[in-house]
Amino acid sequence: MSQTYLKRILTSHVYDVARETALEIAPGLSARTRCTVLLKREDSQPVFSFKLRGAYNKMAGLGRAELKRGVIAASAGNHAQGVALAAARLDCKAVIVMPVTTPEVKIDAVRNFGGEHVEIVLVGESYSDAKAHADKLAAARKLVFVHPFDDPDVIAGQGTIGMEILRQHPGPIEAIFAAIGGGGLISGIAAYVKAVRPEIRVIGVQAADSDAMAQSIAAGRRVRLKDVGLFCDGTAVKQVGKETFRLCRELVDEIVLVDTDAVCAAIKDVFEDTRSILEPAGALAVAGMKAWAAANQVRGKTLVAVACGANMNFDRLRFVAERAEVGEAREAVFAVSIPEQRGSFRLFCDALEGHNITEFNYRMAGAEKAHLFVGVQVTGHRDRSAIARNLRAQGFATLDLSQDELAKQHLRHMIGGRSAAEGNELLYRFEFPERPGALLRFLSVMNPEWNISLFHYRNEGADFGRILVGIQVPDGDMRQFRAFLAKLGYPYCDESANPAYHLFLRNGDTAS
Structure with missing residues (x-):
C-alpha cells in the first residue's frame, strides 16, 4: 500500500504554492528530553499550516473542465485557507462553506487568501452542518469536493512532508510525531516513511478528548465520537476517514494521548526555542513527543515533531500562559485546610520548604479552620508529591488539584x-x-x-x-x-x- 502512495507523493504538485519548510533543532526541548529534537516547521507555510499541500495537490490534478466549474470545501479553519489560496493560484472558483459560528478573523483570512476567487457561505452551527450543505451545493452545481483529509490526492500532498524530512535528515531518526485529526497528515507521512525507511517509528498524537483515531484502531473499526474537545480545534474530528483509518491501522506504530495542559506547555516550549507561537493542534506533536520520550525513558535519540499550524487567536494566549506551568510540571495547585489558630500559617509556609508561591487565595471556613487555594512552583511531579506529603505531615488536610479542571479553570477565580x-x-x-x-x-x-x-x-x-x-x-x-x-x-x-x-x-x- 505504501508503495502505491510513494509514487503519488513523488509526483505531487505542491511546490507551486507550498515551500519546503525548515527542519530545525529545538535546543531547549533537546536539553530537556536529552534527545536531539527537530521541528518540521509547517507553521511557516504561506497559510501558516500544512493544509495547503494536500488542497493544492488535489486541485492541481483536476481537469480543465472541472476547474472551470469550480471546487467546494467545508471548513472553518486551515483547510479553508489552503483551498482559498490554491483557487487563487489555479484561477478557479472555490465555494467555502463555514459554520455561522466561525470567528470573523478566520473568515477574513479565507477572503484574503482567495480574493475574488472565493465565495463564502455561512451555514449551520457546526462542521457537520456545513459539510451537509456543501454536499448539496456540490451536487447541484457540479462542483468538485475537496476533502480535508480522506482523499488519496490530499493524503499524498501531505506526504511530501515525510519526503522532505528524510531528505533533510538522512541520518538515524528514532521517531516522527504528527498530530491526528481526521488522519490525512500522518497517513501521508507514514506512507512515505514506511516505504523508504520502515525502521523509523511513526507516532500519532491526539488530544485525549478528541481521540477518534485511537478509539477506532483499538476497536478495529471507525468509531464516531459523540462529542469532541474544542481546545485543539484543528483536530476536533468526530470520525476519521475510511482511507486514513486504513492507512493508520497498517502504518502508524502507536498513538499518544495528551491533555490541554501538556499542549499549553508545548506551545510555550516551541516559543522559547523559536519565538513562534503554534496553535493548539499545531503543538500536539511536540506535546506527544515529550510524553513519549519521558514514558519510554528515551535518551540520545533523534526525534522529529511536525509543528503543523500557527493560526492562533491572540486572545487565547492568556489561557495558554496560565496553564503552561502546570503542563510543564513547574506549578502545582493545592487546596489546604489549616486551623484558625496562631502559628498555623507559619507551619504552612515551613512545609513548602522555600518553594515560591505563584497564587494564594484564603477563605475562612468558620471559627475553627480556613481553606487555602495555593499555587506553588515545583521542579516536577516528584517535587509536587513531596510538598503534599510535607503538608499532610504537618496535619493539614491537602488536596492536589493540579489535574482538576474545575479548580484550574474556574475555582481559582471564585474562592470565597x-x-x-x-x-x-x-x-x-x-x-x-x-x-x-x-x-x-x-x-x-x-x-x-x-x-x-x-x-x-x-x-x-x-x-x-x-x-x-x-x-x-x-x-x-x-x-x-x-x-x-x-x-x-x-x-x-x-x-x-x-x-x-x-x-x-x-x-x-x-x-x-
Whole structure:
C-alpha cells in the first residue's frame, strides 16, 4: 500500500504554492528530553499550516473542465485557507462553506487568501452542518469536493512532508510525531516513511478528548465520537476517514494521548526555542513527543515533531500562559485546610520548604479552620508529591488539584463565594459556542422553575467558552434535568461531587 502512495507523493504538485519548510533543532526541548529534537516547521507555510499541500495537490490534478466549474470545501479553519489560496493560484472558483459560528478573523483570512476567487457561505452551527450543505451545493452545481483529509490526492500532498524530512535528515531518526485529526497528515507521512525507511517509528498524537483515531484502531473499526474537545480545534474530528483509518491501522506504530495542559506547555516550549507561537493542534506533536520520550525513558535519540499550524487567536494566549506551568510540571495547585489558630500559617509556609508561591487565595471556613487555594512552583511531579506529603505531615488536610479542571479553570477565580441558600444545587461545567444567543439558548431550554445559583465565565479568545453553572434542581426533577442536558447539546461535565467545590463554594463542608 505504501508503495502505491510513494509514487503519488513523488509526483505531487505542491511546490507551486507550498515551500519546503525548515527542519530545525529545538535546543531547549533537546536539553530537556536529552534527545536531539527537530521541528518540521509547517507553521511557516504561506497559510501558516500544512493544509495547503494536500488542497493544492488535489486541485492541481483536476481537469480543465472541472476547474472551470469550480471546487467546494467545508471548513472553518486551515483547510479553508489552503483551498482559498490554491483557487487563487489555479484561477478557479472555490465555494467555502463555514459554520455561522466561525470567528470573523478566520473568515477574513479565507477572503484574503482567495480574493475574488472565493465565495463564502455561512451555514449551520457546526462542521457537520456545513459539510451537509456543501454536499448539496456540490451536487447541484457540479462542483468538485475537496476533502480535508480522506482523499488519496490530499493524503499524498501531505506526504511530501515525510519526503522532505528524510531528505533533510538522512541520518538515524528514532521517531516522527504528527498530530491526528481526521488522519490525512500522518497517513501521508507514514506512507512515505514506511516505504523508504520502515525502521523509523511513526507516532500519532491526539488530544485525549478528541481521540477518534485511537478509539477506532483499538476497536478495529471507525468509531464516531459523540462529542469532541474544542481546545485543539484543528483536530476536533468526530470520525476519521475510511482511507486514513486504513492507512493508520497498517502504518502508524502507536498513538499518544495528551491533555490541554501538556499542549499549553508545548506551545510555550516551541516559543522559547523559536519565538513562534503554534496553535493548539499545531503543538500536539511536540506535546506527544515529550510524553513519549519521558514514558519510554528515551535518551540520545533523534526525534522529529511536525509543528503543523500557527493560526492562533491572540486572545487565547492568556489561557495558554496560565496553564503552561502546570503542563510543564513547574506549578502545582493545592487546596489546604489549616486551623484558625496562631502559628498555623507559619507551619504552612515551613512545609513548602522555600518553594515560591505563584497564587494564594484564603477563605475562612468558620471559627475553627480556613481553606487555602495555593499555587506553588515545583521542579516536577516528584517535587509536587513531596510538598503534599510535607503538608499532610504537618496535619493539614491537602488536596492536589493540579489535574482538576474545575479548580484550574474556574475555582481559582471564585474562592470565597458561598451561599446559605444553595439547597439542591448541581454543579456543571459546559462548553458554550462563542456566539450571540448561546446563553439565551441555555436559558430558554432550561426549566424556568430551576434557579441558577452560581455562574462563572471567562472569555479566552477561542471559538467556545467554558462556563461553570450551579442549578438548583428538586430531587423529583432529575429525569427532566437529564432530558434538558440532552436537548441542549452542549458538552458538559458533572462537578457536583468535586471535593474542591465542597471546600470552597458550598456550605456544609464534606471534604476532610
